[in-house]
Amino acid sequence: MPSDLSLQIEAVYRAESGKVLATLARLLGDIDLAEEALQEAFVAALKAWRSKGIPAKPAAWLISTGRFKAIDAIRKRSRLHELQPDLQARIEDIQAANLSFAERDIQDDRLRLIFACCHPAIDPSVQVPLTLREVCGLSTEDIAAAFLVPTATMSQRIVRGKSKIRAAKIPFAIPDASELPERLDSVLSVVYLVFNEGYSASSGDSALRGELSQEAIRLARLLLQLLPDPEVKGLLALMLLHESRRTARTDAREDIILLEDQDRRLWDRRLIEEGLRLVQASLATQEFGFYTVQAAISAVHAESPRSSATDWAQIVALYNILLQIAPSPVVELNRAVAVAMRDGPQAGLEIVDTLLAKQELRRYHLAHSARGELLRRLGQESQAESAFLTALSLAKQEPERRFLHRRLQSLGASESAK
Template identity: 50%
Template sequence: MRSTPEIEGLLRELAPQALAALVRRFGDFGACEDAVQEALLAAAQRWPDEGVPERPRGWLIAVAAHKLVDWRRRESARRGKEAAAAGFVAAQAVRVPGPEDDEPPDRDDTLALLFLCCHPALARPAQVALTLRAVGGLTTPEIAAAFLVPEATMAQRIVRAKQRIRSTGMPFATPAADQRAARLAAVLKVLYLIFNEGYTASSGPALQRSDLTGEAIRLARQLHRLLPDEGEAAGLLALMLLTEARRDARTRDGALVPLLDQDRTRWDATMIREGTALVEAALRTAPVGPYQVQAAISAVHAEAAGAGDTDWSQVLALYQLLDSIAPSPVVTLNRAVAIAMVHGPRAGLELLDDLAGEPRLAAGHRLSAVRAHLLEMNKEYAEAQEQYRRAARTTTSLPERNYLLARASRVAHTQIAPPGVGGAIGGSADQIDWDLSM
């Protein structure tokens, strides 16, 4: 007999599959989700004592379908439509599965569920919330806490998303071939955003939220399992693993530790090996995409024995490739750092000048923070101090703010230090951890 933690893990794995099967069959997302929750509760109560059924997924689907049919029958009866209810039950009745009528063992509708949750008709915040709720199995309070929003706000966001799915008749199916690339890109972006929010929380006192990064990796694994030949699905999973491998070294007593200041003995070697193998295989067998290139950049950092061993020429070449296939202001921002490491800080600052009017960076702290770092490398301490303070004023992350203010203070000390004392640690020793900020 399986232990309770094993059963909980199994139920979490099977829940999205059961929900997907019901949505495919009945179409009502909200009602199907409620029915699956009832089935999960029944399983959690019965399986520890009675044992896990031979076909646990089929058991969940059957119990949830019975619940849904029963609710609809009661609703029809309440409205005085017993005849219609009887007709519905006759057409839709579901039995506890036997060998002849179980769901096909190899059928998994999770991919279609992911595509539905990330449908372009839904706003991005709704896509993220619904994916975590329906596919990730997180509760509404858990999602609200992860994103630091009131529970009622998150609940409304999820309810509105379900209502929109129902009112617009969004199809429950994997997209047609001519839509597949764009729809898959939306799914990858949602998982990427979930991971990023966990890896560098956009607000609040904590730098990281391991619950979100862990969930994003789990979902990316599912996607890679369902689409093993998609290079970008493998690239995204590799990127997450190579980045998450550094998590334990990113903070010291709650304070942010930049990438090249981190104690590399605390990096997770198992994650690094898996992530590196994934991206190497994807680059050999699939068309190159932005997630694969970002993963390759992280792999270059991971393979360096120490900060001074980083192959910055290779990092720069990869950022140039990334800028050619997926140009964005933040890619350019990262490329400026790599240019500074290879060709000197002045060359990097010249590239940053091209971003001065970029609206997507104007309201944030990243441009000022990177400019401050390159100015410090170039020994322009007064300007660097001003830019560090500007960045600290605009970030909403408390650990980042504390780090930037500490750098501003250090630069101020450097300006008044006698010759040979203090001074900026130039070059590769103090790069701000901007990779995976795209």
């Protein structure tokens, strides 16, 4: 196959596979079968598109092909099981399913898949990992690392979740307005995790996966239309304020640029203004929560014309509120960095050391990286080198690894960092 066509098909896979999987899951009612059909559809595409070229609407082509591949697969299983009535009925259901290839319908299937994965019938400990696997396409290994559990354990959870959807016949549908509030927390959590994977990829060659960030923002806008809840506004504001800094976060080589070193002229003022309006609207309700407070922290950064003008006292105060709403080691770590900026690196280091002593963040590379940075600023270079080396051993994203290498080289530790 010509290399340029191969690259085009790879680009289609990256851009469309998530949407195609979501629609196939809705049509087939079975995530495992949808995953199998997706792969079969792309195998067929490799053959068909070689001679005919990539169709104008590749997602629709893949969905249609995947649907037929799934029917063929079920028929084969039916023959093996002597045409069991339930399998035959399943074929009839799939054939009778309403096929809509309108772009809006295909796009909304991502949200339907999220609601299915976050259904109350599914164990809460399974909902988010299952959605990250099926909506974001994250590997089981990366999800297990994020939740600090063995890969085998996480694999079992994901399998259990998919089985529950199939056995309980959980619909791939956006629930009625009356059902939305009780399911909102899980869905918001998932949308934010989708955004985070796009804004700062958990692993790989690139720090950024823009298509995931844009998808999360689109889903949040759709949620806001369905339910104008203060926390939906807060989440959308938070993502917009983060997204406004995208072009300033990396250089031409995709190396990471820290917030304090970013060229703020590159920040997207349109996204900032929209984010600020949403933050203010959410705060005005007095019914805000976790996402709105985080958005308020981002708003302080967004309103600062330069790093040195940042109101770190206000940011620490907001982190104090955030810890009351949703205490977590990561929030405590972020607060420690803010304290260091307000009161000096020694004050922040004491908090970070206390957190690491509790062991909860010992496998979290950013905790060791933050410790290394504070030690570096204190002039304790040998201890800083040790912290950066630990962070390097835990980091999976290549731009973060390059950043840590540069920090180590600045300490004269290039040989140790290899």
